[in-house]
Amino acid sequence: MIIDLRSDTVTKPTPGMLDAMMSAEVGDDVYKEDPTVNALEERLANMFGKPKALFFPTGTMANQTALKLHTNPGDQVICDSNAHIYHYEGGGASFNSGISCKLLDGHRGMFTAEQVIEAINPPDFYHSPLTALVEVENTANRGGGSCWDFEELKRIRTICNDHSLGYHLDGARIWNALVAKPETARDYGQIFDTVSVCLSKGLGCPIGSVLIGDEDIMQNAMRVRKILGGGMRQVGYVAAAGLYALDHHLLRLKEDHQKAKDIEQMLSGLDSVKTVEPVETNIVIFELLDKKNDGKFINLLADKGIRLSSMGSGKLRIVTHMDYSDAMHDKFLTILKSM
Ligand SMILES: *Cc1c(COP(=O)(O)O)cnc(C)c1O
Numbered sequence: 001m002i003i004d005l006r007s008d009t010v011t012k013p014t015p016g017m018l019d020a021m022m023s024a025e026v027g028d029d030v031y032k033e034d035p036t037v038n039a040l041e042e043r044l045a046n047m048f049g050k051p052k053a054l055f056f057p058t059g060t061m062a063n064q065t066a067l068k069l070h071t072n073p074g075d076q077v078i079c080d081s082n083a084h085i086y087h088y089e090g091g092g093a094s095f096n097s098g099i100s101c102k103l104l105d106g107h108r109g110m111f112t113a114e115q116v117i118e119a120i121n122p123p124d125f126y127h128s129p130l131t132a133l134v135e136v137e138n139t140a141n142r143g144g145g146s147c148w149d150f151e152e153l154k155r156i157r158t159i160c161n162d163h164s165l166g167y168h169l170d171g172a173r174i175w176n177a178l179v180a181k182p183e184t185a186r187d188y189g190q191i192f193d194t195v196s197v198c199l200s201k202g203l204g205c206p207i208g209s210v211l212i213g214d215e216d217i218m219q220n221a222m223r224v225r226k227i228l229g230g231g232m233r234q235v236g237y238v239a240a241a242g243l244y245a246l247d248h249h250l251l252r253l254k255e256d257h258q259k260a261k262d263i264e265q266m267l268s269g270l271d272s273v274k275t276v277e278p279v280e281t282n283i284v285i286f287e288l289l290d291k292k293n294d295g296k297f298i299n300l301l302a303d304k305g306i307r308l309s310s311m312g313s314g315k316l317r318i319v320t321h322m323d324y325s326d327a328m329h330d331k332f333l334t335i336l337k338s339m
Contacts, residue, residue, distance in 0.1 A: 017204070029055070041053040057207060064089060069218070082143055
């Protein structure tokens with residue numbers, strides 16, 4: 001039995017999801033004639049209380065499109081130094097949009113409204129890049145699945161209004177925040193101009209992300225998606241998985257969160273573990289007492305069929321997900337206990 005805890009992207013479609021996919025009604029989505037894609041876009045737009053939503057093959061492409069829609073070449077986006085758009089999108093911010101990132105030194109992937117104010121370049125000072133956008137990530141991936149305080153997000157909204165800045169949410173794991181915190185999708189839709197969500201993480205779809213936003217900002221989204229190579233044809237087969245997941249896999253995220261909590265507790269009791277970051281959702285980040293032992297620790301677990309990942313700087317990451325069963329959980333906890 002391989003227990004893969006490297007990421008929540010390793011899940012495979014369930015039989016029910018495959019059935020939904022195989023029986024999907026499809027059409028050419030480049031002509032906007034795929035009824036299943038249209039239904040998924042409409043459903044997510046409604047869920048977030050926004051007029052527009054557009055289906056993408058990946059979260060990276062959805063985020064990159066958002067960056068392009070909000071900025072002009074030379075502009076700057078304010079984001080956390082741990083942001084996915086900065087670390088894990090291949091330098092796309094500069095490649096696709098010709099923009100730079102103003103990195104904030106936040107706490108667990110999250111920053112404050114005061115930090116945003118300080119990071120905004122005065123628009124009439126033409127020596128510095130023009131600040132155009134603030135981007136936040138919820139939950140914050142490299143922050144350890146941490147959830148933003150909604151009041152802070154609202155304060156940042158006010159600042160964006162005051163300075164005419166766009167406000168984008170990378171909500172690849174917004175689903176986890178939605179089940180862990182009281183705020184609804186609509187609450188997020190109300191304060192952000194654009195929101196990207198991933199269907200291929202906690203929700204267990206094989207492919208798919210959606211960018212949701214206001215009418216004006218989304219006007220060019222189809223064009224940008226086409227330029228990036230993301231215009232797809234009978235993609236309703238994939239969108240059907242998304243519709244299925246929203247019906248069947250959203251509330252069960254609570255189980256992933258509970259398992260992550262159990263792992264946190266077990267790790268905290270191990271002599272070889274120095275710190276475990278507080279678990280809020282489905283990600284556990286921890287550090288060994290001796291950073292040099294990272295590779296050894298990973299290999300030791302790999303020998304027992306357990307996979308986890310290193311984040312560098314001595315940090316290890318475990319992510320719970322739909323395909324991490326109760327039996328796997330019991331086995332993993334037993335193995336950890338014996339270490
Ligand atoms: C996974 C992820 C994305 C999108 O990644 P893709 O692999 O391109 O779908 C975006 N933002 C965050 C925070 C992520 O974790």
